[in-house]
Amino acid sequence: KQEVTQIPAALSVPEGENLVLNCSFTDSAIYNLQWFRQDPGKGLTSLLLIQSSQREQTSGRLNASLDKSSGRSTLYIAASQPGDSATYLCAVPDNYGQNFVFGPGTRLSVLP
Amino acid sequence: DTAVSQTPKYLVTQMGNDKSIKCEQNLGHDTMYWYKQDSKKFLKIMFSYNNKELIINETVPNRFSPKSPDKAHLNLHINSLELGDSAVYFCASSQDFGRRGRKSSPLHFGNGTRLTVT
Numbered sequence: 515k516q517e518v519t520q521i522p523a524a525l526s527v528p529e530g531e532n533l534v535l536n537c538s539f540t541d542s543a544i545y546n547l548q549w550f551r552q553d554p555g556k557g558l559t560s561l562l563l564i565q566s567s568q569r570e571q572t573s574g575r576l577n578a579s580l581d582k583s584s585g586r587s588t589l590y591i592a593a594s595q596p597g598d599s600a601t602y603l604c605a606v607p608d609n610y611g612q613n614f615v616f617g618p619g620t621r622l623s624v625l626p
Numbered sequence: 627d628t629a630v631s632q633t634p635k636y637l638v639t640q641m642g643n644d645k646s647i648k649c650e651q652n653l654g655h656d657t658m659y660w661y662k663q664d665s666k667k668f669l670k671i672m673f674s675y676n677n678k679e680l681i682i683n684e685t686v687p688n689r690f691s692p693k694s695p696d697k698a699h700l701n702l703h704i705n706s707l708e709l710g711d712s713a714v715y716f717c718a719s720s721q722d723f724g725r726r727g728r729k730s731s732p733l734h735f736g737n738g739t740r741l742t743v744t
């Protein structure tokens with residue numbers, strides 16, 4: 515059964531810092547991994563989608579990497595801003611490849 | 627235009643009642659989903675529906691049933707509501723169903739429906 519963990523559970527940093535969020539999954543036979551952002555009281559917004567054939571994806575100040583063999587992905591946020599404050603979740607397909615299994619999220623606070 | 631829209635945003639009701647949550651997507655996606663986010667913020671799949679195929683999470687009580695009048699809509703009906711059903715319910719959609727070996731498109735989520743059962 516696919517399980518996803520994320521560390522740290524919460525993170526508070528001053529504005530301008532570069533930071534790394536971690537995601538681990540138990541079944542490495544995935545064909546993609548997604549990173550999402552969730553603002554309080556809102557739905558999830560897809561940030562990056564990495565296909566299994568890729569090692570990383572970049573969008574603006576965000577860079578996500580994928581190491582399937584070790585069951586890990588990292589989300590790197592450069593020059594963090596207060597507007598980056600949100601919960602970040604990663605998701606991978608389940609063992610049947612039909613639904614997505616979500617991690618518990620990392621709650622990020624960027625202090626001005 | 628909102629890509630995935632859910633109504634209502636808030637729903638407060640008493641135990642034993644039957645209620646529905648509506649979801650519509652205007653992205654032309656083939657697959658729609660219902661997720662439940664509990665008080666600890668864990669997101670868990672309830673259903674995924676791709677035209678003719680419905681995948682049900684075995685842990686979902688049969689009081690919950692999805693209804694899809696067409697490809698753009700997937701409504702969630704809940705019978706005999708219980709206190710433990712209180713949560714935020716999210717609708718989502720994606721272009722394809724996701725099979726091993728196939729590329730999969732991002733999930734697009736609605737803003738959620740906060741259900742409170744009293």
